[in-house]
Structure formats: structure tokens, C-alpha cells
Amino acid sequence: MGKERGKVWLGAAGIVMNGNGEWLVVKKTYGGLKGKWSFPAGFVEPGERADEAAIREVAEETGIRTELSGMAGFRTGVLKGEISDNMALFLLRPLSDSQPVIPQEREIAEARWMTPHELSDSPDSSLLIHEIAGEAVDGGLPEVRGAWPGDIFGYTSYKFFFRKGGAGPDF
Template structure:
């Protein structure tokens, strides 16, 4: 069942890197990314921040528990001149290197740990992922600053900033 998302979409994706330097990648079972290596990703739900959303999506799709290290990119585009499609891309670290991968079968064909060089050479790697492999995103990430209150008048239940430190 497809959810109605309106004309402005906010998605998240996460690059999870293990101790060997391999990236956690998935092959979607649907959409334009069907059968292509891409990042675990999905939409932000009401009541959650973007970093909470990416940790949830990674866990739901692959079984991997992680934490957000920083924001490494933002993708924005307009689909068919009518839908604003936006995605925050995060750098994530595994909570436990011993976790086993699984796949969310209704959304994914496969999940796997691959080295960046393998992704560059695979013709089934998404364009976004190939661009990310060719850049050293770890050095350019914006770090999360938590615990700030911009003022009670706004009524935030959660508030986070991402800045270069």
C-alpha cells in the first residue's frame, strides 16, 4: 500500500561502514532503484527527527543497529515538475560489529557489505552511491549538536543542529 506523502517529500539514507571499511548496501525490490545497489533509506515519519528516521530505516531494512555520526550530504530534486523530493544522507556507525544482516523481504532483494572499490566496479551500483564512493565524505561531515532549546515558545519536543565543528 502506497502512503500519500503530499508534494514535499523528506527521506533519509545512511552509509554504515564496518570495521573492515565495507559499506552496508541494499538492492531495492521496487522503484527506479530495483536491482541496484543503494543505501538503506526511507521516509521520515511524523514525530521523529531525521537522525531517528535513518536509524529506524537501517534497522528495519537490514537488522543493523547503528548511531548517527554526522550528516554527510543532502539530495534534492523535483520529480515531474510537481514533487519536491529531498533526502538527508548520514554517516552511521554500527553499535556492535557482530550483528548479522537480514533483509526486509517486502522491500529488498539483497543486503550486503561491500568495499567501496567493489561498488565502483559494479554496473548495478546507483549513480548516487558511485558519487559518494568517489568523495571522502568522512572528512566533510556535519556533526550533530543535541540538547539545545531554541525557546519554549516553539514547542519542540526534539531539536538538533548539524554543523561543521
């Protein structure tokens, strides 16, 4: 996979919360997260925005159709001193709370709705889940509607996420 993707990786994950305050989580059948609760996620494909990739990956891995609510955060790191590994985390909401969860058989061992408290208490939760399960997930960084940089860069699709308003004390 690394050779095909080069040395800069961009993934997208969907933090999907239903009307009961539960998060949609999966246990993958492969890789470093095998057997761990994690958010549905995968690589951004050519010609695809990161938010579109998050929505696609959630649908592929769980069968749940979603829409964008905002951007939750961004994880970045370097693997083995040479591969830039990046993940954009998006807040998504299900189009309907009555959709059945259907795990993708090839990649997903299990998929289900769990409360942040259950995930925080589970030894099977990934580090990322443990880090954010105790935090309030609000609207995240909202999309700035109408933001368009013009034609100078040649974008065919564009979204910008930012929380407008006063800067906090650490900014």
C-alpha cells in the same frame, strides 16, 4: 504513495560503515532503485526526526542496529515539476560489527557489506553511490551538542548539524 505524502517528501538514508571500511548497501525490490545497490533509506514518519528515520530504516531493511555519527549530506530535487523530493544522508556506525545482515524480505532483494571500491566498480550501483564512492567519508557534519532554539517554536525534539571552524574558499 505520492498522494499520501503530499507534494513535499522527506526521506532519510543511512551510510553505515563497519570497522573494515565497508558500507552497508541494499538492492530494493521496487521503484527506481530496483536491482541497484543503494543505501538503506525511507520516508521520515510524522513525529520522527530525519536522523531517527535513517537509524530505523537501516534496522528495518537490514537488521543492523546503528548509532548516529554525523550528517553526510542532503539531496534535493523536483519530480515531474511538482513534487519536492528531499533526502537527508546520515553517517551511522553499527553498534557491533558482529551483527548478521538480515534483509527485509518484502522490500529488499539483497543486503550486504561492500567496499567503496567494489561499489564504484559495480554497474549495479546507484548514481548516488557512484557519486560518493570515490570520496573520503570523514565525520561529515557533526551534531552541535546542546543546540536548542528555546521554546518559541514548540520543538519536542531537535538536532542541528554543522561543521564549526573557518569557512572554506567556496563559502
